Amino acid sequence: MEHRLERIKKQLHSQSYKLTPQREATVRVLLEHEEDHLSAEDVYLLVKEKSPEIGLATVYRTLELLSELKIVDKINFGDGVSRYDLRKEGAEHFHHHLVCIECGSVEEIEEDLLGDVEKIVETEWQFKVKDHRLTFHGICRKCQEKEDES
């Protein structure tokens, strides 16, 4: 935890940005809620618990900054809000998501499933892939079990 915070601090410094207390508080919230897919508002409310003086605009700016530095990924599941996800240490690619259309839960997949597909895209379309976003929409295990019961 502290280690990752240090790393992020260095990343900021390398681009001559500072890890201000507000930024630190925001990053801490992200680290503590890595599994969730928080919206800016969610992050704001959580940061407020520890640092009540912070403003929503600051959270937005911080998330935007972290996003530019590729420390977090800004994602969009189609419900009018952007969500922010910490990138795993050393992950060069965006991770994938399984969104359940019944209960709305979001599961993450870390494995890189697209190695072959990327090769196809690069050769067939002459498109140099830098990153990708893949989301599956369907029914999660829990909801399938529920359906079976009824």
Next chain:
Amino acid sequence: MEHRLERIKKQLHSQSYKLTPQREATVRVLLEHEEDHLSAEDVYLLVKEKSPEIGLATVYRTLELLSELKIVDKINFGDGVSRYDLRKEGAEHFHHHLVCIECGSVEEIEEDLLGDVEKIVETEWQFKVKDHRLTFHGICRKCQEKEDES
């Protein structure tokens, strides 16, 4: 063109919706601009050229309806607007996109590249896949050529 309009008319009727003049005008714009990824506002302006009386809310309502009936796909490239894409005749899956991070161009891929990947997700994660969205971010052929020149 007329053929596809007829089909869409039937799809609407099968759910007891009507193809009103406004809806027809909207669908025609979508058919005429299949390559583009129009925002609601774009569609509105184009429909207005032919049918100036139409209201923005009606366009939104129509796009929402078409989206529910899976006649169009509502997509989101992360710039605050939703875009609407006609689904290809008989396509059961969403198509993929190649977004160029240099020039912003968007190319479409119709092929289903994810057959194998979906199987893996279904067996490894017990997640019943209904649809997917895949977007690659990278550098398109034209921009690569430009880079080579310089």
Next chain:
DNA sequence: TGTATTTTTTAAAATCATTATCTTTTGGTA
């Protein structure tokens, strides 16, 4: 150390896409 300069934060207002509301129109049907 003191002061000027730059960066960052705040709070409030502005913006922009989208949705809701309310009234009017349309098209079918008794």
Next chain:
DNA sequence: TACCAAAAGATAATGATTTTAAAAAATACA
């Protein structure tokens, strides 16, 4: 013709995000 429901139109409201202007904090540097 009178009625009813679906749809459209106009516009206000909402909600997420961004911008702005002023204050505070950090930094540079004489």
